[in-house]
Amino acid sequence: MFNTALTWNDLAFLAQGAGMTLAVTAVAVTAGTLLGILFGVIRFQLGPYWAAPLTLLLDVFRSVPLLIQLVLGSAFQSIVKLGWGAFTTSGVVLSLYTAAFCAEIVRGGISSVPVTTRRAARSLGMTWWQDMRYIVAPLATRVSLPSWIGLTLGVMKDSALVLWLGLVELLRASQILVTRLQEPLFILLICGAIYFLLSFPVARFGGYLEKRWSPND
Amino acid sequence: MFNYTFHWNQALRALPQMLDGAVVTLQVAVLSMVIGVACAIALTVFRLSGSRILGGIATTWVEVARNTPALFQIYMAHFGLGNFGIHLSPYTALLVGIAFNNAGYLAENFRGALKAIPDTQARAGRSLGMTSLQAFRLIVLPQMLRVAFLPATNQMVWAILMTSLGVTVGMNTDLAGITQELNARSFRTFEFFALAAVIYYLIAKAVTLAARAFAWRMFRY
Amino acid sequence: MKTSILAFGLVAATALTSPAHADKLDDIIASGTLRCAVVLDFPPMGSRDENNEPIGFDVDYCNDLAKALGVTAEIVETPFPERIPALMSGRVDVGVASTSDTLERAKTVGMTVPYFAFEMAVTANEKSGIKSFEDMKGKVVGATAGTYEAIALENQVKAWGEGEFRPYQTQADVFLALSQGQLDATVSTSTVAQSNVKGGKFPGISVVDKAPFDIDYVALFTNREEYGFINYLNLFVNQQVRTGRYAELYEKWVGGEAPSLAVNGVYR
Numbered sequence A: 001m002f003n004t005a006l007t008w009n010d011l012a013f014l015a016q017g018a019g020m021t022l023a024v025t026a027v028a029v030t031a032g033t034l035l036g037i038l039f040g041v042i043r044f045q046l047g048p049y050w051a052a053p054l055t056l057l058l059d060v061f062r063s064v065p066l067l068i069q070l071v072l073g074s075a076f077q078s079i080v081k082l083g084w085g086a087f088t089t090s091g092v093v094l095s096l097y098t099a100a101f102c103a104e105i106v107r108g109g110i111s112s113v114p115v116t117t118r119r120a121a122r123s124l125g126m127t128w129w130q131d132m133r134y135i136v137a138p139l140a141t142r143v144s145l146p147s148w149i150g151l152t153l154g155v156m157k158d159s160a161l162v163l164w165l166g167l168v169e170l171l172r173a174s175q176i177l178v179t180r181l182q183e184p185l186f187i188l189l190i191c192g193a194i195y196f197l198l199s200f201p202v203a204r205f206g207g208y209l210e211k212r213w214s215p216n217d
Numbered sequence B: 001m002f003n004y005t006f007h008w009n010q011a012l013r014a015l016p017q018m019l020d021g022a023v024v025t026l027q028v029a030v031l032s033m034v035i036g037v038a039c040a041i042a043l044t045v046f047r048l049s050g051s052r053i054l055g056g057i058a059t060t061w062v063e064v065a066r067n068t069p070a071l072f073q074i075y076m077a078h079f080g081l082g083n084f085g086i087h088l089s090p091y092t093a094l095l096v097g098i099a100f101n102n103a104g105y106l107a108e109n110f111r112g113a114l115k116a117i118p119d120t121q122a123r124a125g126r127s128l129g130m131t132s133l134q135a136f137r138l139i140v141l142p143q144m145l146r147v148a149f150l151p152a153t154n155q156m157v158w159a160i161l162m163t164s165l166g167v168t169v170g171m172n173t174d175l176a177g178i179t180q181e182l183n184a185r186s187f188r189t190f191e192f193f194a195l196a197a198v199i200y201y202l203i204a205k206a207v208t209l210a211a212r213a214f215a216w217r218m219f220r221y
Numbered sequence C: 001m002k003t004s005i006l007a008f009g010l011v012a013a014t015a016l017t018s019p020a021h022a023d024k025l026d027d028i029i030a031s032g033t034l035r036c037a038v039v040l041d042f043p044p045m046g047s048r049d050e051n052n053e054p055i056g057f058d059v060d061y062c063n064d065l066a067k068a069l070g071v072t073a074e075i076v077e078t079p080f081p082e083r084i085p086a087l088m089s090g091r092v093d094v095g096v097a098s099t100s101d102t103l104e105r106a107k108t109v110g111m112t113v114p115y116f117a118f119e120m121a122v123t124a125n126e127k128s129g130i131k132s133f134e135d136m137k138g139k140v141v142g143a144t145a146g147t148y149e150a151i152a153l154e155n156q157v158k159a160w161g162e163g164e165f166r167p168y169q170t171q172a173d174v175f176l177a178l179s180q181g182q183l184d185a186t187v188s189t190s191t192v193a194q195s196n197v198k199g200g201k202f203p204g205i206s207v208v209d210k211a212p213f214d215i216d217y218v219a220l221f222t223n224r225e226e227y228g229f230i231n232y233l234n235l236f237v238n239q240q241v242r243t244g245r246y247a248e249l250y251e252k253w254v255g256g257e258a259p260s261l262a263v264n265g266v267y268r
Helices: A008-050 A052-063 A066-079 A086-111 A115-123 A128-165 A170-181 A184-213 B008-013 B015-049 B052-067 B070-082 B090-115 B119-127 B132-147 B149-169 B175-186 B189-219 C002-017 C024-031 C057-069 C080-088 C148-160 C171-180 C190-198 C227-242 C245-253
Strands: C033-038 C072-077 C094-100 C110-118 C120-125 C140-144 C164-168 C185-189 C205-210 C216-222
Touching: A008 A052, A008 A086, A008 A128, A008 A170, A008 A184, A052 A086, A052 B189, A066 A086, A066 A128, A066 B149, A066 B175, A066 B189, A066 C080, A086 A128, A115 A128, A128 A170, A128 A184, A128 B070, A128 C080, A170 A184, A170 B070, A170 C171, A184 B052, A184 B070, B008 B015, B008 B189, B015 B052, B015 B090, B015 B132, B015 B149, B015 B175, B015 B189, B052 B090, B070 B090, B070 B149, B070 C171, B090 B132, B090 B149, B119 B132, B132 B149, B149 B175, B149 B189, B175 B189, B175 C080, B189 C080, C024 C033, C024 C227, C033 C057, C033 C080, C057 C072, C057 C094, C057 C227, C057 C245, C080 C094, C080 C216, C094 C110, C110 C190, C110 C227, C120 C171, C120 C190, C140 C148, C140 C171, C148 C164, C148 C185, C164 C171, C171 C185, C171 C205, C185 C190, C190 C205, C216 C227, C227 C245
Parallel strands: C033 C072, C033 C094, C140 C164, C140 C185
Antiparallel strands: C094 C216, C110 C216, C120 C185, C120 C205
8 A cells, every 4th residue: 555656746736736725715715704794794684584685695505506506606607708717716606605604603693692782782882883893793703603613614625626617626636646646545545634634623623612612511 | 798698498408307316316315314314323322332442433433524525525435445346336425425424414413412411311211220222212312313403404405415426426317417417418507507506406495494394393392 | 961960870889889809819819828728637638747737639739729829828627517618708718628529519619620530449347348349238337428429328328228327527537437347348539548558557457349439520619609710720620630740649649540530421
């Protein structure tokens, strides 16, 4: 098993792939989180009836396989001739996908802040914005952070699908090496190990935060 | 602005074929959930057993399932096992991959659900003369499944979405596989995949609503 | 008076609605780069060398085309399913991607005259005992999804009424599955089959027979409405053959007598 034709060059190629995975994830999570906070606040403020169209739209992103979304996104941008590269297309689709889940987390976080606390803030003369900024944001972040970490890891794993659009990320890089070296098991195991190393420590950290911050524990 | 003429009638003519695929999709998802729940219960028992080996197996399973991409797991089930001469058909590989993933996530759900059940109940069961397995099966398990039901519904939706990955291991009978084949023949990507997206959405909604109705009938006090 | 206003209005309207429009050929020459969609897991047409750089017949062909246009070539790796979206979105200018010129596809993209022709060969796993095309009856066979040979093979399996057909998304996965014994046999272009078997990377497989399918002509493709560019490409394909460059590239990547690109008894 260890007399492999895998060279340092190839490992660097895998590392490049992992870099691409992280880059796509970073873009998607950053943009997705900002959008998600926006959508989440809008949904909370408008209430279930007025926000229904937004809720429905976000629900679509959570109920259609990401692979289909990526292919559709790519086909759509090609029809309206946006001329996006594979990276941009993947980034946009993954961001919307992330935002749909993030909005849900944000809404949950905001509704976890007791109404009485917020009323107290407003009766101290705080504006809505101050109340959001100094009361709701810190409390909601605490509640939402573990799920948000889970979401980030989920997006990193789901980002493997962008190989369909021709981006050479970690899994695609492994497949290319498998094609050339014909050592499927060994290379796939390395690929899996890299994913695991990227994801596991962060997942553990999330679990720790959840335990530490969960109320009455 | 754009010079692309949609050929919707071409896609609509393929609708019956795609609906056949949707049935296969649903079938894989349901089977993977049944297997996944069974494995997850076993993993939960392993974790509670106190045996280091069994506990280690359970922990490894759960962590690998949760920390690597589902696409990787399915690819591994087909080409990784193929390396050992274990040949799973695309259908089986997809099923095994998704069931493995489901079991990992469900076992974690079950662990959370277990926390909601006081230890004293199992102890009360034991003092009534039940064996520890009986206490688990008759007292803890039913409550655990009830608490874990809604998170499990989410996992079911995930399972439906994951079936679309079968297309990477040569699956051509499920919704994604059929859609991709139609697309490869005609290059009408947008039309076919848009139709597929609608069907996936409807399946996911139908499953969620059915699960809610089921929970409402079963679990109301 | 009135008519002159009307005439002026008409002229203005035409001027506004149809501005002097540079077509794709102009755009490519102006931009100085030709972006080709090439499939890189399809040796010897497209693959990667040990530095993971793109090489192959299609890669050289794209470079030749760029040279003819007086621009630099840019190889854009595109998996089979992404060829058309890449073109439609303007991410690439032309597909040099071993694309079969089916009538179904020509409804969506513009195809040139054939620039390459594939014969089909049966490659089998030696353990399967398959010695000829007919032996595949009742066995598990596979091919790259959506390709000419995949469609023909799937129809054949249906006609036989037994056995199983599996489409994989890449040619590499087909041969991986074949060498692992997941597939008993595959039908692929004979160039691909030779290249994979000769490469020695897959133990236990060999080319056993020719498949009795029609010759698979593959074309360069670009947007359906870009007649100017399609014209240029047609002439380019013709020139490649006339100058002997086609035979030269064939010798370099495949070896042997280069197949004729002309169909007997009909014009195109």
